[in-house]
Structures are given as C-alpha cells and as structure tokens.
C-alpha cells in the first residue's frame with residue numbers, strides 16, 4: 001500500500017517551495033522506504049529550486065538525511081526495517097568500469113529507486129540527488145542506506161549525507177592531506193568548514209581559512225583553522241604565500257565554486273601542490289589560465305564529487321570518530337527547524353547567517 005506523507009516541493013524555477021502531499025510507493029526489488037528523522041539544508045537544494053541543476057520540476061527537495069528503515073523490497077538483505085541509516089547519493093553499482101577497477105568511489109552508474117514518488121494527482125516527482133528527504137518518508141535504493149551507530153543524534157548524522165562528507169572527503173580523500181601539510185580552504189560555509197575539520201583530523205600543521213565574511217572566519221577558527229584571511233580586505237594569494245614561507249600551501253581546497261576563487265586556489269598552492277575544486281560552478285562559468293603555469297607549477301588539479309567518499313567505508317568511520325570526540329559534527333548544526341521552514345532557511349543561507357539549518361521530523 002502506497003503511503004501519503006508531507007514533503008517540501010520546489011514547483012518551478014525560482015518559485016517558493018511549498019509543502020505538498022507526497023505518495024510514497026511500497027519498496028520494490030532493491031528499494032527501501034525510510035522514515036526521515038532529520039535532513040540538512042544544503043546549497044545544492046537551493047540550486048535545484050533556482051533551476052541551476054536541471055529543469056525536471058517539480059523537485060522533492062532535501063538530501064542530507066538520516067532516519068530509520070521502515071520497509072524493504074523482497075530481495076534486500078543489506079539493510080532491514082529498524083536500521084538507523086544515513087542516506088547517500090552514491091549507491092555503487094559494482095559493475096561499471098570504475099567499480100570493476102576497484103575504485104567504487106568514482107562509480108559511474110549509481111543507483112536510485114526505480115519507482116517514482118508522486119503528487120496525489122499522479123505528477124512524478126524528481127527527488128533531489130535521488131533522495132528527496134524533506135519529507136516524513138522517502139523511497140530510495142537500498143544501497144543508498146548506510147547503517148551507522150544509532151548512538152549519534154539524527155540531525156548530526158544526516159550531515160554526512162552530503163556537504164560535510166564532501167568537505168571532509170575533499171581534504172582526506174581527494175586532497176590526500178597528511179600529517180604536517182599546509183592547507184588553505186577558500187570559502188568557509190558548511191563544505192569549507194568540513195574541509196578544515198577534515199584537514200585537522202588528517203594532521204595538517206597549518207590550516208588557512210579564506211572567506212569574505214568575518215563571521216565565517218570566526219567559525220572556521222573553531223573548526224580548526226590556524227590562520228584566517230578576509231579576501232575582501234587582503235589579497236588571498238599573497239596572504240597564503242606569506243603564511244607559508246613565501247611558497248603557497250601544499251593543498252588548496254576551493255569550496256565556493258567560482259572562477260575567481262579557483263584562480264586564487266591555483267596560484268596559492270606550492271609547486272607540485274594540489275588544488276581540489278569541491279565548490280560547484282554553474283554552466284556559464286569559464287576559466288582561462290596560462291598553459292605554461294599549468295605545466296610549470298606541476299602537481300595536480302582535481303575536482304571532488306561528494307569528497308570521493310565511499311559511504312559504506314566513510315560514514316561509519318566518521319560517526320565513530322564523532323562519538324569518540326575526535327570530530328565535532330555537532331558544530332555544523334546552527335539551528336534545527338520544522339519542515340515548513342525550509343524557504344526561510346534558504347534565505348538565511350543566502351545571507352550567510354547559518355552553517356547548516358537542519359529539518360528535524
């Protein structure tokens with residue numbers, strides 16, 4: 001029997017979101033229905049609402065979630081009703097060329113639920129990142145459910161489902177930050193701060209936070225930044241070089257998603273250093289660099305989708321580190337809100353007032 005639940009819908013480009021009744025089918029083969037307990041508001045949800053991802057309106061927003069598995073399809077064995085899970089957007093297929101080469105974190109054919117959730121009039125919904133968790137319940141592929149220690153609060157656990165994992169992974173997986181490294185992070189929202197926390201966890205000796213907002217720099221410090229640079233008032237490339245003996249940082253993580261900040265990252269790294277682009281650009285953005293600089297400076301220019309995470313490997317590990325007091329995931333939760341406050345949360349995010357607003361159900 002399909003169920004009717006409340007969910008947050010983005011009806012059309014730039015239209016305000018609204019609560020609608022969502023029809024959630026029973027899980028079929030390979031699927032699970034999850035009772036959502038918490039879901040963070042990510043910048044990508046706002047991109048969806050603005051039409052910046054694609055035009056498949058209406059969207060069922062929300063994708064940074066944790067909850068309890070309510071029911072599973074007949075053939076599902078990895079998770080069972082009652083399991084506490086974080087939802088992921090990288091349910092690896094096991095068969096694509098990345099998976100077959102032993103690099104499942106690059107999986108090119110990730111799974112989502114086969115059936116569609118709909119409005120009561122039958123209109124099919126596009127769940128954000130194949131999740132759609134600003135809803136009391138959601139239908140996902142069973143592989144999108146990653147079991148973690150239920151001792152953690154859902155509003156904290158859910159953050160690993162997207163932005164915080166993307167940031168931590170940009171540092172520890174993509175950037176391969178190690179003991180003693182110098183790291184600079186440009187853009188200190190939820191993703192950038194997570195990159196700072198990840199760099200601290202990995203043993204970076206120097207962590208330079210760059211933002212245009214002093215409030216963000218203050219929080220960045222509490223997350224582990226050893227130095228801060230306001231790039232509205234000083235040149236970030238010069239400042240990062242000054243702080244690293246005139247050379248630049250070993251790893252520079254761009255967590256804004258703009259050409260000018262990418263250029264800063266490119267020139268603020270040391271020779272043979274690494275740039276990690278974790279911020280998401282829009283389709284119109286372009287960058288021009290002297291090819292000789294690309295060649296001559298060596299090193300690697302990488303992008304980081306979801307922090308190159310493997311949910312089954314990384315989620316339980318990071319939750320364990322959090323429970324041991326070695327990674328303060330709770331510090332990312334600025335406020336908890338109700339399902340009908342998502343539009344307001346977007347405004348606060350836009351003004352830069354929050355790191356993460358988390359819907360608690």
Ligand SMILES: NC(=O)c1ccc[n+]([C@@H]2O[C@H](COP(=O)([O-])OP(=O)(O)OC[C@H]3O[C@@H](n4cnc5c(N)ncnc54)[C@H](O)[C@@H]3O)[C@@H](O)[C@H]2O)c1
Nearest residue numbers: 043166187188189190191211212257278279280304305306
């Ligand atoms: N790669 C991934 O898998 C992934 C996952 C989640 C989010 N993201 C992306 O990461 C980016 C950051 O997300 P967020 O949730 O932290 O957003 P956010 O809005 O909370 O943070 C952005 C930060 O960048 C700062 N900023 C803006 N312009 C700047 C500039 N010119 N120089 C320096 N700082 C500047 C802002 O003050 C803010 O602190 C977004 O583009 C988002 O879409 C990527």
Ligand SMILES: [Zn+2]
Nearest residue numbers: 093096099107
């Ligand atoms: Zn695959």
Ligand SMILES: [Zn+2]
Nearest residue numbers: 042044162163
């Ligand atoms: Zn996200």
